[in-house]
Amino acid sequence: MAVNAAQEWWQTAVIYEVYPRSFADASGDGIGDLAGVTSKLDYLANTLGVDAIWLCPFYPSPQVDFGYDVSDFTAVDPVFGTFGDFGTLVREAHGRGLRVIIDYIPNHSSDQHPWFTGSRSSLDHPKRDWYVWADPAPGGGPPSNWTSEMGGSAWQFDAATGQYYLRSFHPEQPDLNWRSAALRQAMLGVLEFWLGHGADGIRIDVAHMLAKHPEFADNPVREQPLRNFTDRQHPDFDRQEHLNDRLQPEVHEYLAMMRRVLDDWSARSGRKRVAMAEVEVMPWDRWSRFFGRRDDGVHLPFNFRLIEADWSPQALAASVEGQEAALPLGAWPNYVLQNHDRARLATRLGLRHVRNAAMLLLTLRGTPTLYYGEELGLADLPVGQERWLDPLGRDESRAPMPWTSEPGGGFGPLGVSSWLPPYPDLATVSVAAQLRDPGSVLNLYRGLITMRRSTPALLGGRYETVKAEDGCLCYLRSTDEQEVLVALNLGAESASIELPRPGRLLLDTSCHRRQAQRKRLDLPRYSGAIIELDPN
Ligand code: BGC
Numbered sequence: 409m410a411v412n413a414a415q416e417w418w419q420t421a422v423i424y425e426v427y428p429r430s431f432a433d434a435s436g437d438g439i440g441d442l443a444g445v446t447s448k449l450d451y452l453a454n455t456l457g458v459d460a461i462w463l464c465p466f467y468p469s470p471q472v473d474f475g476y477d478v479s480d481f482t483a484v485d486p487v488f489g490t491f492g493d494f495g496t497l498v499r500e501a502h503g504r505g506l507r508v509i510i511d512y513i514p515n516h517s518s519d520q521h522p523w524f525t526g527s528r529s530s531l532d533h534p535k536r537d538w539y540v541w542a543d544p545a546p547g548g549g550p551p552s553n554w555t556s557e558m559g560g561s562a563w564q565f566d567a568a569t570g571q572y573y574l575r576s577f578h579p580e581q582p583d584l585n586w587r588s589a590a591l592r593q594a595m596l597g598v599l600e601f602w603l604g605h606g607a608d609g610i611r612i613d614v615a616h617m618l619a620k621h622p623e624f625a626d627n628p629v630r631e632q633p634l635r636n637f638t639d640r641q642h643p644d645f646d647r648q649e650h651l652n653d654r655l656q657p658e659v660h661e662y663l664a665m666m667r668r669v670l671d672d673w674s675a676r677s678g679r680k681r682v683a684m685a686e687v688e689v690m691p692w693d694r695w696s697r698f699f700g701r702r703d704d705g706v707h708l709p710f711n712f713r714l715i716e717a718d719w720s721p722q723a724l725a726a727s728v729e730g731q732e733a734a735l736p737l738g739a740w741p742n743y744v745l746q747n748h749d750r751a752r753l754a755t756r757l758g759l760r761h762v763r764n765a766a767m768l769l770l771t772l773r774g775t776p777t778l779y780y781g782e783e784l785g786l787a788d789l790p791v792g793q794e795r796w797l798d799p800l801g802r803d804e805s806r807a808p809m810p811w812t813s814e815p816g817g818g819f820g821p822l823g824v825s826s827w828l829p830p831y832p833d834l835a836t837v838s839v840a841a842q843l844r845d846p847g848s849v850l851n852l853y854r855g856l857i858t859m860r861r862s863t864p865a866l867l868g869g870r871y872e873t874v875k876a877e878d879g880c881l882c883y884l885r886s887t888d889e890q891e892v893l894v895a896l897n898l899g900a901e902s903a904s905i906e907l908p909r910p911g912r913l914l915l916d917t918s919c920h921r922r923q924a925q926r927k928r929l930d931l932p933r934y935s936g937a938i939i940e941l942d943p944n
Contacts, residue, residue, distance in 0.1 A: 417507065418609070418682040418707060419740050420867050421459035422770070422857055423777045424452060427748050428466050428488055429474065429827065430806045431780055433820030435489070439827050440808070440819070442466060442484065442493040446500050448811075451839065453504035456783060456850075457857040460507035462611050462684075464748060466494070470520050472580040474798060474806075476511075476613065477518035481598040498606035507608035509682065514595050514662075515617045516581040523594075524582050531569050538591040540574035540583045542624055552624040554653040555644040558800065562653065576617055576653070586618050586662050596669055603673040609682030611710060612666070615698060616687050619659040621652035655690065660697045663705045684708040684742065689716050692734035703738025708775055711742045714768075715750055719757050721881035721898055725873045728772060728883075732871060741774025746782055752805050754787035760934045763852055763917035764896045767936040770856040771885065771894045773871040778853075781809055784837055785849035791828055803828060810838040847919045855915050859938065863914070865890040879903060880931070891943075895929055896936035905929045911941040 432444030445463070452458055465475030466488040475485070484491050501508050517524055527535040542551035542563070550563035551572055563572040564579045574583040585591055599610065633646035663685065670681040683706040685698050699705040713727040731741050745765050746753050754762050762785040769776045789807035796803050808826040812818030817830040817838055831837050842850035860866045865885045869892070875882040879899020885892045893911065897903045906928055913923040916937040929937055 415868050416680060416682075416707070416740075417459070418680075418684075418775055420861075421507065421775055422457070422860070423460045423462055423509065423684075423775060424456070424458040425462045425464065425747060425777060425779045427464045427780055427806055429464075431809050432811070433808075433824065433826065436821040436824050437487075438820060438825055439487055441487070442489040442497050444820075446493070446497045449497075449500050449504055449506060453501075453506045455839075455843070456854060457861070458506070458778065460509055460608065461501065462509040462777070463511060465511045465513060470518055470580065472518070472578050474802075476513055477516070477520075477578065477581045478513055479518040479520040479522075481513075481517070481521075481595075482601045495605065502606070507682075508606065509609040509611055509684065510602050510607045511613060512599060512602075512610035512666075513613040514584065514586070514666075515614045516575070516577060516583045519580045519582055527582075528566055528568065528573070531571075535590075537585055537588045538594070540585045540620065541569075541571045542574070543571055552652070553626045553629070553648065554624070555627075555648060557642050557645070559643040574620070576614075583617075583620075586658070587622065592662070592665060596665060599666060599669050600673075603669070603681060607681070608679065609670070609684065610666070612663070612683060612685045612706065614688075615663060615685035615706070616659065616690065617654045618662050619656035620654065621656055625652045627652050655694060655697065657697065660700055660705055663698060664700060667700075667704055667706065682707050684710050686710040687712070689713055692730050695734040696736050699736050699739035701736050703736075706739075708740055708742045709735075710747075710777065711744055711774075714743055714745055715747075719761060719898060721876040721879065721896075724768070724881055724898075725876035725883075728871065729873060732773070741772070742777060743769055743772050743774050744777045744779075745769050746779040746805070747777075748779065748806055749802055750805065752779075752786055752788050753782070754785055755805075759785065759787065761898070762849055764898060764934060764936045766849070766853055766856055767894065767917055767938065768881075768896060770853075770860050771866055771892075771938060773869065773885065781807075783850050783853040784810070784839065784842060786810075786831070786837060789828065789831060795828070797827075807831060810834050812840045813838050852917060852919050855919055855921065859915055863890070863892060863940075865892040874908070875905070880905060891941040893939045893941055894936065895931060895939065897931035897933060900933050902933055903931045905931065907939060907941065909941045909944070911939040914938040914940050 429440045431440045432448050433440050434443035467478045468480040468483050468485045469475045469477050498508050527539045550561045554562040556562040557577050562576050564575050627648040674680045685706040687709045689712050717723045717727045788804040807828050808819040810817040810831045813834045817834045819826050842848035865887050869885040869887045872884045880897050880903050882895045910925050910927045912925050915921045917935045
């Protein structure tokens with residue numbers, strides 16, 4: 409559907425993150441599954457109009473970290489269906505022009521993975537070095553001060569062999585050792601496997617963690633925490649500078665290996681495959697490690713910057729300009745406002761910011777990634793700590809997708825209780841209810857997606873900030889033939905903006921469109937508009 413034939417599909421695509429457990433339950437066990445996802449492909453491809461889905465993990469797993477603890481990298485967990493269900497999903501998606509990106513989790517496995525049960529069984533097991541093992545520190549205790557993203561030390565003592573293993577997340581998620589050639593071979597084999605079964609690309613889980621300091625040097629300790637946002641993950645993150653437990657230069661080498669596999673499949677099959685790397689917020693000068701200077705790393709970041717930026721014109725502009733400047737030739741920007749690890753935007757910032765957020769996300773230069781339910785303006789569902797299955801409480805941003813207003817929200821068969829309760833306000837938030845309301849958030853997303861697709865300046869045009877003050881963020885997106893101004897009033901006061909040239913409204917955040925030519929733009933508080941400027 410690319411307007412600019414020179415752009416790759418992932419540069420013009422809107423990617424939609426599907427959390428399979430929470431999207432749709434076809435089997436009737438209260439937990440979403442792959443057949444459920446397949447049953448909603450018409451919604452995704454036609455009603456909403458996205459171009460690709462990213463499927464969170466559906467591999468066999470004890471589910472300590474909701475599938476990010478994989479015990480078999482090349483199979484489907486019965487909770488999510490069968491291997492045949494995956495094939496059907498891919499076939500049906502491709503039949504609708506939708507690409508399927510899978511979650512690739514190279515940094516760790518489950519402790520139940522046979523690789524790890526072998527590795528931990530003895531010091532000289534052939535797979536011992538497939539994981540990161542180390543002797544206790546000289547005076548006893550963990551080999552270094554590295555902290556786990558789930559809190560506490562990242563090292564787990566294993567009495568059977570008297571060594572520690574590294575687990576950057578839960579104790580049940582031992583880190584794989586990418587310094588071992590045999591492990592690399594095995595994990596690249598996993599990639600080959602899924603590409604061979606139709607995957608159009610990968611989202612690489614915690615790509616920034618793949619390469620650690622070879623001698624496990626301590627991280628420098630930080631006295632003052634740096635960040636000012638509430639993050640459910642990484643409770644201890646800010647106490648150290650994470651220089652040695654991640655981001656070592658070899659990360660590029662490992663990502664380049666993955667890229668070669670993808671390129672090879674693209675060449676062999678004639679279908680281009682994409683790599684999108686989850687990269688945490690870090691100084692911009694480190695970003696080139698992910699892409700390489702010769703376009704030999706990943707194609708896209710999965711960029712958390714907008715999630716963590718202050719919701720002010722200045723901070724948002726700085727974040728966009730930072731990425732624009734940081735990406736080396738060949739790499740393409742990506743923007744994300746929410747995902748399965750963070751509080752939803754309506755909860756973080758408040759419902760009043762949802763519409764401007766949608767307009768921002770879908771008009772920047774780069775690939776937008778939506779999280780399921782974002783198009784409905786969903787907030788988190790407070791379920792109470794006693795109901796959390798995830799120790800960090802991320803369940804609250806993973807509640808069942810509300811499809812209809814009937815009891816249970818149409819998530820699964822009528823009468824089946826879902827693994828988390830349904831949203832209480834189904835009569836207003838559900839897909840069915842919002843489709844009936846021309847001014848709903850869902851209809852705004854649909855309008856933005858359609859407009860983006862038919863507006864070359866939005867798909868591939870240059871980006872330039874023209875105003876980032878007085879509560880307003882305005883930027884131009886332009887090709888040689890078309891100039892579009894996006895004006896967002898993020899503040900609590902109304903604003904009036906003089907246009908550089910007359911223009912006509914393409915869409916505003918109340919879903920009005922195609923209004924007559926104008927020279928000034930009046931924006932009520934918390935509202936935005938897209939104006940196509942008259943040719944010079
Ligand atoms: C995933 C989390 C997960 C962690 C460990 C993250 O990036 O998005 O859900 O807990 O990686 O795999």
